[in-house]
Amino acid sequence: MSTNHATRSASAPGKVILFGEHAVVYGQPAIAVPVTQVKANATVTPAPPGSGLTIVASDLGTDFRLDAPPDEPLTAAARLALSHCSAPEPDATLTLRSTIPIASGLGSGTAVSTALIRALAEFLGCPMETAELSALVFEIEKIHHGTPSGIDNTVVAYAQPVYFRRGQPVERLAVGAPFTLLIGDTGIRSSTREAVEQVRESRRRDPAHYDALFDQIGDVANQARRAIEAGRVDALGPLMDENHDLLIELGVSSPELDELVESARFGGAMGSKLSGAGRGGNMVALVEEDCVEEVAEELREAGASRVIVSTILQRTLQRIRNKTD
Numbered sequence: 001m002s003t004n005h006a007t008r009s010a011s012a013p014g015k016v017i018l019f020g021e022h023a024v025v026y027g028q029p030a031i032a033v034p035v036t037q038v039k040a041n042a043t044v045t046p047a048p049p050g051s052g053l054t055i056v057a058s059d060l061g062t063d064f065r066l067d068a069p070p071d072e073p074l075t076a077a078a079r080l081a082l083s084h085c086s087a088p089e090p091d092a093t094l095t096l097r098s099t100i101p102i103a104s105g106l107g108s109g110t111a112v113s114t115a116l117i118r119a120l121a122e123f124l125g126c127p128m129e130t131a132e133l134s135a136l137v138f139e140i141e142k143i144h145h146g147t148p149s150g151i152d153n154t155v156v157a158y159a160q161p162v163y164f165r166r167g168q169p170v171e172r173l174a175v176g177a178p179f180t181l182l183i184g185d186t187g188i189r190s191s192t193r194e195a196v197e198q199v200r201e202s203r204r205r206d207p208a209h210y211d212a213l214f215d216q217i218g219d220v221a222n223q224a225r226r227a228i229e230a231g232r233v234d235a236l237g238p239l240m241d242e243n244h245d246l247l248i249e250l251g252v253s254s255p256e257l258d259e260l261v262e263s264a265r266f267g268g269a270m271g272s273k274l275s276g277a278g279r280g281g282n283m284v285a286l287v288e289e290d291c292v293e294e295v296a297e298e299l300r301e302a303g304a305s306r307v308i309v310s311t312i313l314q315r316t317l318q319r320i321r322n323k324t325d
């Protein structure tokens with residue numbers, strides 16, 4: 001392995017879960033897509049000999065050194081990258097920046113770990129396969145969330161729409177027709193760890209009921225996969241509505257999420273649901289191109305602190321765009 005001391009940068013997108021959150025922890029399939037309108041970036045620059053590695057978390061206004069406690073996620077990610085590359089601590093400054101709102105279901109921690117590990121590995125002259133990168137980020141997800149399913153690191157590392165099932169090989173989704181999403185933020189931060197724990201506790205008390213809900217959510221995710229691949233965008237809206245109702249039954253929605261979900265439908269969305277762990281964070285709505293402004297306005301009036309528009313491109317369109325970027 002050659003050591004390269006030139007400056008290296010990497011970025012990783014945010015993400016939304018379109019179908020299957022929570023049930024995915026229990027082995028059901030889920031669908032997630034990258035959100036490229038927000039991203040995390042990591043830049044590694046050489047530092048004077050003997051200075052070691054400093055991680056500068058610009059958004060937090062904090063610096064970290066490698067001797068931080070083992071459960072500090074940024075330094076844990078850096079240590080993992082070094083050990084994966086069998087490299088000693090380099091003399092370098094690793095600067096992190098992110099435009100992804102934290103603790104809101106858009107994968108901010110995941111994207112930061114992904115960008116950090118990729119940039120550091122490239123600085124060390126040890127580029128990684130996406131599958132290896134995803135596996136390392138999964139280790140950091142465990143620090144953040146306890147028992148993650150692995151969907152977040154997969155969609156963020158691959159930066160493509162994925163159909164994900166715990167323990168199964170990654171399946172990239174072929175998108176049959178483009179579709180547009182509006183992502184509305186309740187502005188309420190929510191802990192994925194606590195939401196997952198709440199569902200686990202509910203299931204412990206009534207396994208049959210919760211397993212039946214997980215099965216129904218998995219069924220919705222499978223129907224959605226077929227609709228996405230066939231380009232049947234019309235079929236996706238009702239499936240999102242159905243998924244949201246099942247998430248309400250799981251107990252992970254909130255009045256603020258329900259309000260945004262309802263107002264998106266009122267504004268003309270084809271369907272809408274909470275996205276991610278729930279109890280706060282973001283919701284997602286499927287909208288026709290000519291309704292984008294109207295639905296975005298409804299969301300803002302209903303209290304959304306931020307609205308992101310994201311179009312998921314057809315697979316073939318994506319290839320053409322990447323070539324000309």
Ligand code: PMV
Nearest residue numbers: 021022105148149192276277
């Ligand atoms: O990190 P979030 O808020 O996008 O939620 C992750 C999705 C869950 O299914 C709730 C947890 C998991 O690990 O899959």
